[in-house]
Every structure is written in structure tokens, then in C-alpha cells.
Amino acid sequence: MKYNITEMAEYIANRTGFTKGIAIVLGSGLGDFTDNLANPMVVPYHAIPNYPLPTVAGHSGEFVIGDYRKVPLLAAKGRFHYYEGHNLETVTLPIKLFKKLGVEYIIITNAAGSARKDIPPGSLMVIEGYLDCTFLKSASSPQINKNVPLKLLECVESAGKKSKVEIKKGVYAWTQGPGYETPAEIRYIQGIGGDAVGMSTVPELMTAKELGIDAIGISTITNFAAGILDQPLTHTEVIETANRTKDAFAKLIGTTIKEIGELL
Numbered sequence: 001m002k003y004n005i006t007e008m009a010e011y012i013a014n015r016t017g018f019t020k021g022i023a024i025v026l027g028s029g030l031g032d033f034t035d036n037l038a039n040p041m042v043v044p045y046h047a048i049p050n051y052p053l054p055t056v057a058g059h060s061g062e063f064v065i066g067d068y069r070k071v072p073l074l075a076a077k078g079r080f081h082y083y084e085g086h087n088l089e090t091v092t093l094p095i096k097l098f099k100k101l102g103v104e105y106i107i108i109t110n111a112a113g114s115a116r117k118d119i120p121p122g123s124l125m126v127i128e129g130y131l132d133c134t135f136l137k138s139a140s141s142p143q144i145n146k147n148v149p150l151k152l153l154e155c156v157e158s159a160g161k162k163s164k165v166e167i168k169k170g171v172y173a174w175t176q177g178p179g180y181e182t183p184a185e186i187r188y189i190q191g192i193g194g195d196a197v198g199m200s201t202v203p204e205l206m207t208a209k210e211l212g213i214d215a216i217g218i219s220t221i222t223n224f225a226a227g228i229l230d231q232p233l234t235h236t237e238v239i240e241t242a243n244r245t246k247d248a249f250a251k252l253i254g255t256t257i258k259e260i261g262e263l264l
């Protein structure tokens, strides 16, 4: 074990008084969500003993701890992607830290491409199952993991109804990146039951499961995956759709936090 997670957790707990609540990992573009927190306390990653730093230029990453409509929340702004060269120990470190800090529920957000015509860009999709398509652990065909906590799925669905935001449900396939997939890879992923594709979240969900913390993933669908449309996929399209969907996503996330807060 490379990281001293106890030391990291003690630092954060001493500085903020956080003892229990919900943690949320905010995907890029969603960082502003923490503007909605009452009594916010910021802990930059670089202040935490031996905490790694994200490689994304210009942003070192930080935790923001505060209350969202009276629900104690710990938000991670800035995460570690496998495709950026971080190993899986680093990718899953925040989840282990959440556990040490007494977090009871985790929400993980991301951007993803859609492998289905009926889940168009701009959709919000709750992850009801996932596939590990990285082939890091095994060369055999990935199987859908449906081990997603039902009560959290219900919280997201109920939040969708209450906030009048439409939600799709689907299976998220984790690929290694750093490039987007090829059309052939997407056809393969469709064949094994994948509905959306992205480069994060699955290792975090698997680690939460191992540690016995209930975790749920929610994707912003930013584009059709490669080969679904007869046009090339661009990073610009991904960013533009993420921006366009930000408000609906924030509304859904906020109501989801409130719903999960009832379980605390």
C-alpha cells in the first residue's frame, strides 16, 4: 500500500470536521456545482499529505465540504483517470479515502458516448450495470456487472421525477482510452450489452462495492459513440454538449443528493 490513507483522512477530518455524509465525484464541467453548498470549506489536494495531483493542466484539484440543502456533502473536483497514466491504486484512492472519512453513499458523475440511437447526446443516464472493456484483468469477453445498489437507483429515478428531468438507464462500458473507440470496438460493445462508453467510473464503482459503500454513477451523454452516425466524433462536440446539459445535470444531481440524504 503506497498511500497512507489514515493520515490523509485525519488531515481532512481535522481541518473540516467532516465525519459522515455523501461524497460526490464531479466530472469535468460540473465543478460549479459546489457553488450551491452552504458553509463550504475547500481542501486543495496539494495540502493533503502525499495526495496525488491530477494531470489536467491548470487545475490541481480540491475537495469542497459543505451542506447541500442540509445534507452533509464532500465533493471531489478533479479526479485521476487511468488514461492519463495514473495506476488503478491512484484512480481508486478517493473512494478508499471516502470510506476512511465515514462517507456512507457515493455519487460518481462522468461524460460518456452513446452506443444507442435512442439515447441521444444531451441525455442523462443512470448506470444500472457496467462492463470492464479495458481487458486489464482478463482477455475474455466482459460480463455485465449488475451489482448496482437498488435503493440508489430508486433515489435517482425519484429525483428525475421530482426535478422533471428525463433519465435514461443503461449499461456503461469502461474503455482504456486515451483515444475514443473505433466503430468496430463500439459494435463489439453493443454486442455484449453496452449502452454507453467512457473512460472512468467503473474502477471507482468496483472499489466502493469491495469496501461495502453504496455507490451510483450518472453519465451525461455528450455524443454518439464512434460509428453510430456517419460523421467523425470530435472532442469539441463532447465539450459543447457537456456545457449545454450542465444545468439539467446539476438539477438532477441536487435532487438526487436530497433523496439520498433521506437515507442517512
Ligand code: HPA
Pocket (backbone or CB within 6 Å): 111, 112, 113, 114, 175, 180, 181, 197, 198, 199, 222, 223, 224, 225, 226, 238
Ligand atoms: N468514448 C469514450 N469516452 C467518452 C466518449 C466516447 O465516445 N464521450 C465522452 N467520453
